Amino acid sequence: MATDSEEPYPSRFEMVRRLPGPQLQGAVTDMCGYRETISGHFRSVEYASLTVPLVISFAEPFAIGLGKNPGGNDRFASFAAGLFAGPVMIESFGGACCVQINFTPLGARRFFGQPMSELTDRMVGLDDVLGLEGNTLRERLGDARDWSARFAIAESFVAARLASTDPMQAEIGWAYDSIIASGGRTRVATLAGRLGWSRKHLARKFSDAVGVGPKTLSRIVRFNRALGLSRQDNSDWADIAADCGYADQAHLVREFRDLAGETPTAIAAG
Known part of the structure; x- marks a missing residue:
């Protein structure tokens, strides 16, 4: 309720x-x-x-x-x-x-x-x-x-x-849920392959249904997972970067600058 x-x-x-x-x-x-x-x-x-x-x-x-x-x-x-x-x-x-x-x-x-x-x-x-x-x-x-x-x-x-509207196409719903469930770590090529679609076709479908492609969606999902982990006690940025699928801590910092406009440490201090 x-x-x-x-x-x-x-x-x-x-x-x-x-x-x-x-x-x-x-x-x-x-x-x-x-x-x-x-x-x-x-x-x-x-x-x-x-x-x-x-x-x-x-x-x-x-x-x-x-x-x-x-x-x-x-x-x-x-x-x-x-x-x-x-x-x-x-x-x-x-x-x-x-x-x-x-x-x-x-x-x-x-x-x-x-x-x-x-x-x-x-x-x-x-x-x-x-x-x-x-x-x-x-x-x-x-x-x-x-x-x-x-x-x-x-x-x-x-x-x-x-x-009054039709439900979302099942394939797009599955691909979207897969990205969310994986914390943004599922490869776009893997999703496209399982659907039998090209990556370009998958990107077009995502642009219509979500507004961004699956790669950008995955970036936002990874960022928000990292942000959530950073708010837990005894969080360590290097461990968070590895857990969320970033190449290294420097990669995580770049993503935070792009998606939040601030560094991880600035956000943590705030």
Whole structure:
């Protein structure tokens, strides 16, 4: 059953999170309600991940830069964002309020009904991804009395769209799950061979279904596994590099710079 939980974040904002109900399992990882409660200029960095967010805003936009600090024209209110193999810099200014629905890549492909390559490395406005349905959803969410009501509206909307689409092609689902289960260590040539596809054909299928090729997906999976291991007690970077399939510790450092914008030790110190 889906549950709401309010987390102990600093008082400058409130965040309420809901886990997906059974109808959204495998397509949505969670939904969040976010509202800033004091004025200011706030900055955060999100590392490369497998989350495809749909942000529906009722107030001020965010400033967002892909792999860079956002500029004056990088303002986004309600939008969807595809996968990006790098850090995302986010700034807000004390007046943000939104619902964020976090999709898996394959869930996003079904929900949006368009190739995920059209969202890769981009923020795309709500009108362009959902049309009039998106505007109606935004109005309903904005008029709702509280976060619980907003989550119920959002979950019903997502479930209805998913029910009207076909399941993901079994071969792509298998290849995607294989990369996740291996921690990004499965060779692309091995996946293609088991499917009886060429590597080029597999890459095209992944571009449509996920937004990035299997090699890039594997990089993101390995990075996030290494990041998770680094947060355990007595973690050692050389051991983590070997465990996650990096050629050596220097390789791991380069990947962290590319996908997080920081070195492993800088992240650990933070």
